[in-house]
Amino acid sequence: MKKLLLTITFIYFSLLSFSQSIEFEKDNFPGKKDEMKVARKQLDIGTEFYLQGRKEFDDFKKSYMSEHRYCPVSHYDYQKAGYQNFRDGLSPLLTAQAFNPNNARLNYMLGFISFITDPTTAQTLKYFETAYKLDPLAEPDMAFWLAWSYHLNSRWDDAIKYYQIYLQAGKKNAMETEDVTKKIAECNSGKKYSANPERVFVDNLGSNINSSFPEYGPSISADEETIIFTARRDNSTGAKRDENDNGYYEDVYSSVKLNGKWQPSKQLSKNVNTENHDAAAGLSSDGSKLYVYRHSGKDGGDLYETVLFGADWEPPVHMNKYINTKYHESSVSLSFDGKRLYFVSDKESGLGDRDIYYSDMDVKGEWGVSKNIGPVVNTKYGEEAVFMHPDGVTLFFSSKGFNTMGGYDIFKTTLTNGVWSAPENLGYPINGPDDDVFFVVSGSGSRAYFASSKTGGFGEKDIYKITFLGPEKHPLLNTQDQLMAMAANPVSNLKVENAVEVASAKLTILKGVVTDAKTNQPLEASIDLIDNDKNIVLATFKSNSSSGKYLVTLPSGKNYGIAVKRDGYLFHSENFNIPDNAAFQEFTKDVALKRIEIGSTIVLRNIFFDFDKATIRPESANELERLIKLLNDNPTLKIELGSHTDSKGSDDYNMKLSDSRSKSVVDYLIGKGISTARLVAKGYGETKPIDTNETDDGRQNNRRTEFKILEK
Structure with a gap:
């Protein structure tokens, strides 16, 4: 010394x-x-x-x-x-x-x-x-x-x-x-x-997103098909300048991806953008709920929620007293099921300058009393820009505390059995000596989006995409792995020794379009996400009333039921049993809802039986309750419950098993008050396959219970 x-x-x-x-x-x-x-x-x-x-x-x-x-x-x-x-x-x-x-x-x-x-x-x-x-x-x-x-x-x-x-x-x-x-x-x-940079590529999103003016605060849907961000452009609503820094007032912009390319960004309508500052504060993983930050001058700045209805956003609604206070609230992230809201506030009860809080939705659909996320994450220096990944366990945020390289750095923490892990710095070049904030990660965990003032950009701040390459691998790879891990030093010629695991990405994205089976017209429908093991509805989503599009994220480790419903139509169900260690996958499933009319048939994909038996398993309860509601709402319907098997076993055995299973379903419905006269049990054995019997997936599709409307 x-x-x-x-x-x-x-x-x-x-x-x-x-x-x-x-x-x-x-x-x-x-x-x-x-x-x-x-x-x-x-x-x-x-x-x-x-x-x-x-x-x-x-x-x-x-x-x-x-x-x-x-x-x-x-x-x-x-x-x-x-x-x-x-x-x-x-x-x-x-x-x-x-x-x-x-x-x-x-x-x-x-x-x-x-x-x-x-x-x-x-x-x-x-x-x-x-x-x-x-x-x-x-x-x-x-x-x-x-x-x-x-x-x-x-x-x-x-x-x-x-x-x-x-x-x-x-x-x-x-x-x-x-x-x-x-x-x-x-x-x-x-x-x-x-000295030990992470293996990433950093790419400017280009002139369809960025301009000569500042762009920042990106939010994306889990499938990376929609991006929402804030910009201070000369075409801002009201075209006013802020006297504090002479910049144009903030407006919210959006873009969608077509054929892998971002389309020219557009201002959101005057439902969202006003003559004052309007900034994007967060987006739900399905892209249907947007959170907006506004500062009226009467308080420190508040949060508003708007819902996408058809092709336009509804006027934002001021969030309740458990979220907004007389202090400054900013930056929102919604859990995958929409039941927990994370946000940032500088209210006096905090541990530091700005803290991360969360609020849980009550049975009435209202946000409850907010709670501080705790000292493992919050520091005296302040946190900002919170983002909960759709996997439901990985939280990203910016902090001026911990082991930053300067100003705000981006960190991640993981929730395990209700306990947050020690925050981990995401390293260089994700972080640098300046402030690094507003970092959002794709559902796959392989890409992220952030704003930065990098040399060579279009304006003061631009929005960039990070592609995480993962550790170096040997040449024996599939095509996607080759694209993701070929370069040994993608950022610079510095020595590479470590690779960041950004998000667990243990989730499945299910998306598609809901239509009328006869007219092919898009439909707005309710989509229930069910935990089959617990027989509870985890969340309810809606398909878009204009496009019929929907997106649901399913963290790994559960047996999920999906039920798509609309008045006047038969419900449609799907089953996704996702193991705890399942990696990221994305499915497109278009749903054509059938009207309630004679001859209409649907598969009840969430009715389960014990192996080689006709005993209905407990996780079938939610599906059966939907069927009971349909019958109670339409008291003149008469239906056939048909059970089918795959081709394993003898024809006679399969016919008997399917007949027993269909009768088990009918008996269940009778026990719940449905008249015997309205129900017909029918076993088909292996006589009506809908898929090949040569593969496991095909045989699974053939093992099914259907109902068909006989009389209306």
């Missing part, structure tokens, strides 16, 4: 001996009296604006420290305090600098203004480097801003060096010492993660 202090002291006083700052004095510019006079006047004008802006900035910092009990961690924490004065002072200061580029304080002021507007640019760093080289004592915090600029440009060792110089050059209060010590730790994390 003593050796380090001696080194820092040597560097510091060595730099003092090389101060070369040139002041705006006539003796320094012989023969340029008039030019110097003009430059000096511009310097005075610019300095006045700078000082006014700096006072606003310092007052904001003082207030922030008083409220939070720590220094602003991210440059975004400063909320561009003093921005307007800094902006007004920029032009005259640049005029003065064009005349005299070698004044330390002038370069410092330009560096500071540049830091407020765009801290990661090379120009910001150049101003501070020049100022420090000319006179490191020109401003007492010169080393700090130079260090932070190095930090934001991933020059980790340089940043550490100047943070240490700043830390040793004069007395600091406890919060300032904590801040610099934290930033040094962030640089050490940055060195560690950037």
Whole structure:
């Protein structure tokens, strides 16, 4: 430690001996009296604006420290305090600098203004480097801003060096010492993660999504067919600019994917976008519910919910008192079944600046009292941008705490038996020294979407896609694996030693279109998701009233029943028994609902029997209750219950088994009050296959119970 202090002291006083700052004095510019006079006047004008802006900035910092009990961690924490004065002072200061580029304080002021507007640019760093080289004592915090600029440009060792110089050059209060010590730790994390980059490709989503204006806050449906995001474009509703930063007001935009390509993005209608700020805060995994952030000025900012009805979104509804408070609520994520809502708030009961909370839906469909997710996830520095993956157990969020590389980094935590795991940094290049927020992952877990201010983009912020490559593999692969794991160093030539497992992706996506079986017209229908083992309805979804499209996510580890229902039609059922270790899969299942008329037949896919017996298993209860409701709602119906087998076993045995099973179903219905006169039991054995008997899947399809309408 003593050796380090001696080194820092040597560097510091060595730099003092090389101060070369040139002041705006006539003796320094012989023969340029008039030019110097003009430059000096511009310097005075610019300095006045700078000082006014700096006072606003310092007052904001003082207030922030008083409220939070720590220094602003991210440059975004400063909320561009003093921005307007800094902006007004920029032009005259640049005029003065064009005349005299070698004044330390002038370069410092330009560096500071540049830091407020765009801290990661090379120009910001150049101003501070020049100022420090000319006179490191020109401003007492010169080393700090130079260090932070190095930090934001991933020059980790340089940043550490100047943070240490700043830390040793004069007395600091406890919060300032904590801040610099934290930033040094962030640089050490940055060195560690950037030396071992994750295997990913990062691609800009292109001009159909991004523009010369900022785009950020993406949300996607689980199948990656819909993206919703926020943009500040010149065609914003009302075309107004925010006086705080001169940017256009936020609006919400969307795009859909056709043939694997994102289509040109469109503004959502005036149902959603107003003349004020409207930002996308979250999207349900099926793409049918959207959460919007609005700030009315009466509170810290609230959350609203809107539902896609046909081709348009309904007017957003203000969420209840358990979600919205007088404080700032932002960033929403809905569980796969729609029963739990995760969100971010800075209300006073939190553990830190902003915390992640959750609320469960009650039996009336209302959100209940919210609860803090707890200290394993929430830190005193604040969390943001929560996203619960459709697998139901993997939570992604941004945090300024833990082992970040600077500002907000993206972390993940996994829920096991009600306990959250220690958050894991997703590493470089997913995270970097600047703020990394609003990270959403596809249902497959193989891709993610986020916003970043990367060099070479279309605007200040663009939306990017990350493709996770996984560990390196040997050549004996299937085609998809080859595409996902061929490159050894996809991001850079740095050594690759580890691969991130982003999400478990142990889920199945079921999607399709619901139509009328005769007319092929799209239908709005209710879709029940049932846990067959527990005989409970986990969630109810709806197909879109305009397109008939639906999407349901099924986390692995359950025997699911799916029931598609609409008044005037026979219900349609499907069964998905998904093992706990099942990997990601996606099925398209179009459903053609049949009207209630004589001759209509449906398969009851969620009626189960004990092996080789006619005993109805308990998990059949939900399917049978749907059939009972159909018969009670239509009291004149007379139906046939037909049972079928595959071709294994003798013809005589299969006929007897199927006959016994059909009678078991009829007996069950009679026991529930359905008249015997309305029911006919019929065993068909193996005589009416609907699939091949040469495969397991085919035989499973042939083993079925059907009902047919005989009289109406």
